[in-house]
Amino acid sequence: MGDVFISHSARGDAFAMAVLARIEEGLRGKSHIPLVDQSDIDPGDEWRPTIVDWLARCHAAVVLLNDRALESHWVRREVNILMWRRALGAPLLVVPVLLGDLTTGVVKKAGLEELRPIQFARTARGVEPDAESLASQVLGRFADLPPAATGKDPMGIWLERLARYLSEAGSEPEVLADAARALDAEPEFRAQVTGRHGGCLFLAHQFLVAPPERMEQALDVLAPSLQDQTIHRLTGALTATWVDEEAARGALPAPGGPPSEMTLLLNAFSNGTAEQYIRRATCGDTLRFQTKTVGRLPLGEDRVGERTRLWEDTVWKEFFEAESEEERRLPNDLDTRTHYLVINEFRPPDAEFAEAVNLLHRAFSWLIVLVSTGTAPPDDRVLDAFKNALMLEPLLTAGDEATAKVRSKRLRQLPERLAGLC
Numbered sequence: 046m047g048d049v050f051i052s053h054s055a056r057g058d059a060f061a062m063a064v065l066a067r068i069e070e071g072l073r074g075k076s077h078i079p080l081v082d083q084s085d086i087d088p089g090d091e092w093r094p095t096i097v098d099w100l101a102r103c104h105a106a107v108v109l110l111n112d113r114a115l116e117s118h119w120v121r122r123e124v125n126i127l128m129w130r131r132a133l134g135a136p137l138l139v140v141p142v143l144l145g146d147l148t149t150g151v152v153k154k155a156g157l158e159e160l161r162p163i164q165f166a167r168t169a170r171g172v173e174p175d176a177e178s179l180a181s182q183v184l185g186r187f188a189d190l191p192p193a194a195t196g197k198d199p200m201g202i203w204l205e206r207l208a209r210y211l212s213e214a215g216s217e218p219e220v221l222a223d224a225a226r227a228l229d230a231e232p233e234f235r236a237q238v239t240g241r242h243g244g245c246l247f248l249a250h251q252f253l254v255a256p257p258e259r260m261e262q263a264l265d266v267l268a269p270s271l272q273d274q275t276i277h278r279l280t281g282a283l284t285a286t287w288v289d290e291e292a293a294r295g296a297l298p299a300p301g302g303p304p305s306e307m308t309l310l311l312n313a314f315s316n317g318t319a320e321q322y323i324r325r326a327t328c329g330d331t332l333r334f335q336t337k338t339v340g341r342l343p344l345g346e347d348r349v350g351e352r353t354r355l356w357e358d359t360v361w362k363e364f365f366e367a368e369s370e371e372e373r374r375l376p377n378d379l380d381t382r383t384h385y386l387v388i389n390e391f392r393p394p395d396a397e398f399a400e401a402v403n404l405l406h407r408a409f410s411w412l413i414v415l416v417s418t419g420t421a422p423p424d425d426r427v428l429d430a431f432k433n434a435l436m437l438e439p440l441l442t443a444g445d446e447a448t449a450k451v452r453s454k455r456l457r458q459l460p461e462r463l464a465g466l467c
Contacts, residue, residue: 052124053108105138138187216270276460280457348401356405384412
């Protein structure tokens with residue numbers, strides 16, 4: 046038995062509603078609990094707390110794709126959270142369903158390409174669409190539902206950790222309710238937030254996607270009821286949540302195997318920004334996701350070779366404590382960790398830089414290279430010089446880094462502000 050989230054935009058589509066109803070009925074018949082929001086959610090509306098809670102704790106999901114769903118801001122964000130969890134290693138079953146005459150090519154054009162490697166449930170070509178048979182395809186995937194993922198993957202562990210911090214304010218339920226109000230939770234959901242762990246976990250789920258300004262307001266409400274050490278830990282866990290969750294998920298390798306010559310480009314200037322993107326993407330798991338930073342302009346004429354040697358030396362020394370050539374042996378547990386090398390020369394990369402990255406990947410195909418490009422993204426000529434590069438989007442605006450820097454400082458100083466020391 047498990048909770049199955051159903052992502053859809055079916056209202057007004059008779060066939061989609063018929064498929065949805067049959068899937069709901071079939072899931073209940075298999076002793077699963079379907080989680081379905083039947084109400085319309087317009088683009089620009091805030092995440093409803095109950096949906097965030099469902100996305101964070103569901104054991105499986107069904108994504109119904111019709112024309113309206115492909116245009117839905119909400120469906121896109123729901124898919125992002127689900128695929129984020131999968132990328133972090135959660136054993137989360139996701140079943141995408143093509144309705145009507147939709148094709149995987151149309152899904153790709155709509156920006157949901159991440160679903161394409163997963164087997165779709167669909168009506169065969171030349172066959173009249175039938176809600177019953179399509180629902181049966183979906184329900185057939187639930188014979189072996191994965192075990193509950195919450196608490197076993199980095200996102201689940203991060204949420205459980207937040208809940209433990211929040212439970213310190215559990216003796217004052219009104220404080221938790223006020224924090225939920227600051228996060229814009231509707232009154233009927235604020236009532237769910239109590240001193241019990243389940244209520245604190247529900248509140249923790251809201252921090253997963255809370256806008257940074259609301260997150261700060263909620264922390265201001267909570268902080269007087271927490272010990273200084275807890276405040277430091279809570280603010281540390283939340284510092285990187287200003288990073289857009291869709292951009293952050295792009296920093297993760299695809300689930301199912303190690304990364305292969307993966308290069309990420311981020312239009313940021315400071316090392317701290319790049320590291321916060323990784324921290325956000327990995328939910329602060331510094332054991333399984335390790336990050337090192339390097340940045341130095343080449344001084345000689347062999348700019349490609351000089352860069353490659355510097356970066357290779359950094360990988361050996363910083364990740365594996367190998368100071369000499371004789372010590373350069375990869376550990377047996379290499380595949381249990383993901384390694385990020387942030388490269389920032391504080392100027393835009395050029396074609397020679399890209400060539401050096403390509404050579405670095407010949408030596409370390411499993412290494413994820415994140416390049417800080419400066420405020421402007423590279424031009425097409427430079428992008429083409431990289432063998433396999435992904436620009437993290439949405440792009441940062443001119444003030445994003447400055448705002449994040451100031452916000453991080455305010456969070457670090459929260460205990461001192463409460464004590465009137467700053």
